[in-house]
Amino acid sequence: MLYPNIRKQDPEIAGHLDQELKRQRDGLVxxxxxxxxxxxxxxxxxxxxxxxxAEGYPEKRYYTGNEFIDKIEQLAIDRAKKLxxxxxxxxxxxxGSGANMECYAAVLKPGDTILGMDLAHGGHLTHGHPVNFSGQTYKFINYGVQKETERIDMDQVREIALKEKPKVLLSGATAYPRIIDFDAFASIAKEIGAYAMADxxxxxxxxxSGDHPNPVPSHDIVMTTTTKTLRGPRSAIILSKIEDRINPDDKKNLAKKIDSQVFPGMQGGPLEHIIAAKAVAFEEALKPEFKEYQNQIARNAKQLAETLSENGLRLVSGGTDNHLILIDLxxxxxxGKDGANALEESGIYTNFNMIPFDTRxxxxxxxxxxxxxxxxxRRMKEKEMKTIGNWIATVLKDINNEELKAKTKQEVLDLTHSFPLYEEL
Ligand SMILES: Cc1ncc(COP(=O)(O)O)c(C=O)c1O
Incomplete structure (x- = not known):
């Protein structure tokens, strides 16, 4: 039985946990x-x-009793470095938000300039939104996508970088379906004497998996959440060079600057249970099956994009090279909210999002x-993506059709039941 202790002691929470597991199993996430x-x-x-x-780092803690904690955190570090x-x-x-804060603070002072992707074109809140710490602490300037291609134009990025001379050139996005040319970003950063950072x-x-370039070798700092395509726990890590290429004479090197911004700069005691979960996820990602899994994510996204397009829906940039798709409604x-709500009523979970040059x-x-x-x-493949793409397009074209949404929800249920989730729980 799942959560036997919670069930006995706190049936209210146990009930919600059961319902959430059922929601994840029954729907299409x-x-x-x-x-x-x-x-x-x-x-x-x-x-x-x-x-x-366990405040501090392995072998350098401010508390006793860290014999095994140190081993676990060191394994997480070693596996991340290897991966x-x-x-x-x-x-x-x-x-992820905290990690971005820590990266910026490691190499910048308040008011310094960062060149990052326009949030309206796919950048993240922590890449300079005025309601976020990032936009309130640093001077963000933006590059975006070209209106015709809806892709990043590296000539434009270089032009802005040369003119504005940011201290950090930031790449990475939250809603960009195309390959990012990390080598080009790194070479522009070198040309202008800026830190190259990728989120x-x-x-x-x-x-x-090699579906996209790995920016780690060419960048000073790379940040990533561990949740999304990595399949780890809700958390993040920071990867970096050891030496500070931009300020080599500083007392602290880049690795030390980052470590001291994480602790004691921005955080107290680390979440060692989550660090253990990250270590387990890294071990899984080091296995050969992980590469095949990523290749399938990309193949599935391509198939889904194709089906949506065939159904007459316009996709931002015309398709996808990665795991995500932006439909322009x-x-x-x-x-987007009306569409996402109608899909939710049909058992399909998506999120509404701005598109480049959005007028809404x-x-x-x-x-x-x-x-x-x-x-x-859940091991779904191209065949299922075709079916799901057809359902999505049909619902989006008729969002107030209650009968259609109920019928689709039942079809979703039939499909998800043949792709069991967490059978072992
Ligand atoms: C590109 C990017 N950076 C940072 C974050 C922030 O991560 P978190 O939600 O863990 O703070 C996200 C989250 O979605 C993201 O997409």
Whole structure:
């Protein structure tokens, strides 16, 4: 039986946990930042390590009793370094937003300039939104996508970089369906004497499998969440070079600057149970099957994009090279929120999103963002993507048809039941 102790002691929470597991099993999780961590990752996240305070780093703690904690954190570090071919890894950041804060603070002072992707074109909140710490602390300037191609134009990035001379050139996005030319970013950063930083939170798995380039060798700092294509726990890590290429004479090298911004700069005691879960996820990602899994994520996204297009839906940039797709609903006359809600009523979970040059407001923008990592974890393939793509297109063209949504929900249920989730739980 699942959660026997919670069930006895706190039936209210146990009931909600049961319902959430059922929701994840019964529906189609297509939010591209979500995935199903393996049972081993879930187990590690629920261990007694949650009881331990371990401020500091392995062998350099401010508390006693870290004999085994140190071994676990060191394994997480060693596995992360091996996985990404990184010189240095900090596995303590609690989340992606915190990790970005720590990276910026390691190499910048408040008011310094960062050149990053326009949020309206696919950048993340922590890449300079005015309501976020990033936009409030640093001076962000943006590059975007070209209007005709809806892709990043590296000539434009270089032009802005040469003019504005940012201290950090930031690549990475939260809603960009195409390959990012990390080598070109690194070479522009070198040309202008800026730190090259990449936030690969979304595409991390594809960078590891070779579907996309891995920015770690060419970049000073690479940050990633461990949740999305990586299938780890809700958390993040920072990878970096050891030496500070831009300020080699500083007392601290780059690795030390990052470590001291994570702790004691921004965080206190690390979440060692989550670090153990990250270590387990890294071990899984080091296995050959992980590469095949990532290849399938990309193949599934391509098939899904093709089916949606065949059904007359316009996709931003015309398709996808990664795990996610942005549907532009402008021609259907509905908003992204209306579309995403209708899909939810049909058992399909996506999220509404701005598209480049959006004319609508963020609370009901023109786009729907959806992706394939979680469905691929359930072992769905191109055949299922065709079926699902047809369902999505049919619902989006008739969002007020209650009968259609109920029928689709039943079809979704039939499909998900033939791709069992967490049978071992
Ligand atoms: C590109 C990117 N960076 C950072 C983050 C922030 O991660 P978190 O939600 O863990 O704070 C996200 C989250 O979706 C993201 O997509």
């Amino acid at each position: 297509m939010i591209p930042s979500e995935n199903f961590a393996s049972p081993s990752v879930l187990e590690a996240a629920g261990t007694v390590l949650t009881n331990k305070y 990404f071919s990184a010189e240095h890894a900090n596995v303590q950041p609690h989340s 690969i939170s979304h595409i991390v798995g594809l960078c590891l 402008t021609e259907t006359g509905i908003g 407001k963020p609370f009901n923008p023109s786009g729907i963002r959806l992706g394939t990592p979680a469905l691929t974890s």
